[in-house]
Amino acid sequence: MMPLVPQTVVLRWGHRPRDFRVTTHVALTARVFGANGLILSDVEDYEIKTTVASITKDWGGEFSIEIGKPWREAVQEWRRSGGIVVHLTMYGENVETSNVVERIRGSSKKILVLVGSQKVPREFYSKEISDFNVSIGNQPHSEVAALAVFLDRLYQGRELDRTFEKARLRVVPTPHGKHLIEN
Amino acid sequence: MMPLVPQTVVLRWGHRPRDFRVTTHVALTARVFGANGLILSDVEDYEIKTTVASITKDWGGEFSIEIGKPWREAVQEWRRSGGIVVHLTMYGENVETSNVVERIRGSSKKILVLVGSQKVPREFYSKEISDFNVSIGNQPHSEVAALAVFLDRLYQGRELDRTFEKARLRVVPTPHGKHLIEN
Numbered sequence: 001m002m003p004l005v006p007q008t009v010v011l012r013w014g015h016r017p018r019d020f021r022v023t024t025h026v027a028l029t030a031r032v033f034g035a036n037g038l039i040l041s042d043v044e045d046y047e048i049k050t051t052v053a054s055i056t057k058d059w060g061g062e063f064s065i066e067i068g069k070p071w072r073e074a075v076q077e078w079r080r081s082g083g084i085v086v087h088l089t090m091y092g093e094n095v096e097t098s099n100v101v102e103r104i105r106g107s108s109k110k111i112l113v114l115v116g117s118q119k120v121p122r123e124f125y126s127k128e129i130s131d132f133n134v135s136i137g138n139q140p141h142s143e144v145a146a147l148a149v150f151l152d153r154l155y156q157g158r159e160l161d162r163t164f165e166k167a168r169l170r171v172v173p174t175p176h177g178k179h180l181i182e183n
Numbered sequence: 184m185m186p187l188v189p190q191t192v193v194l195r196w197g198h199r200p201r202d203f204r205v206t207t208h209v210a211l212t213a214r215v216f217g218a219n220g221l222i223l224s225d226v227e228d229y230e231i232k233t234t235v236a237s238i239t240k241d242w243g244g245e246f247s248i249e250i251g252k253p254w255r256e257a258v259q260e261w262r263r264s265g266g267i268v269v270h271l272t273m274y275g276e277n278v279e280t281s282n283v284v285e286r287i288r289g290s291s292k293k294i295l296v297l298v299g300s301q302k303v304p305r306e307f308y309s310k311e312i313s314d315f316n317v318s319i320g321n322q323p324h325s326e327v328a329a330l331a332v333f334l335d336r337l338y339q340g341r342e343l344d345r346t347f348e349k350a351r352l353r354v355v356p357t358p359h360g361k362h363l364i365e366n
Contacts, residue, residue, distance in 0.1 A: 022204050029325050032323075137343040139215045141211040144331075145327050148324075148332050152335070160319065175276055177274070
């Protein structure tokens, strides 16, 4: 599988037990839309890791999950290793009406994509933490939707035309019915 | 607010109580990405309606929510009034590697977007129910992500550059910090 450029990792902040299904959607969306892995920061929910690992085992490719790292430590490590941080938030620069995605792509650096839940620390919006604050529409909706559209635009659709290596299951796209191949 | 063309309504099938947050994300995503409304079929969960109505009241625009209608009835009514049905599924034609979105747009008909949960009735894949089965990547991920990317491509980003009428709250996009206007 050709690696997508720039490399991305998603940091999911603020997960609570009742968010289990939404966080699972965040992780699976990150995987399919081209991210290399997910950091579930500050909490220890290992069930997410098991769920996503079993999907990756069946459906191929590589996707790392790291559980419990404090978000500040994750951001500092990322920066030290030469990456930038993009925070997805309804308050940021609009992905459609500004050229923010072009500027991010132009930086040619690997990207930590910060995805919060309801209310994130004020610091997330500051220059010290986030190089870019990016909005997918400046209206409240869903971190899953925001992540999918951000990555789809960053990778310009190439992420949806990849073959996942070592897959046990594979779909043959079809206009009607279901065509699944099991190896 | 200029109406987007073609008109879309989302039908959410298979909602269970534990899906409350995911269904809320589906509804809010439908609203922001240009759909006119949501039908939550076959179940009676009125809390979703209250949650989404309160967002619409604060953030503007119009968005209808219909609760409990049987899915088959909703599909039949939609067809009788001249609309087509698009089912979002990992088994369908790939949005990136086929021209399915162009064909859908070319039909110039209003669209009922069928969004399931884990396992939908086999009929959903048939010609009798779905004119198009569309996949966002032929891998398992999230109906929220699938809906967002499908609508973003259908409306070619125009949906994210709209002013929502009669909004009490409005974001001024900004590279850092939060800028919220309350009327």
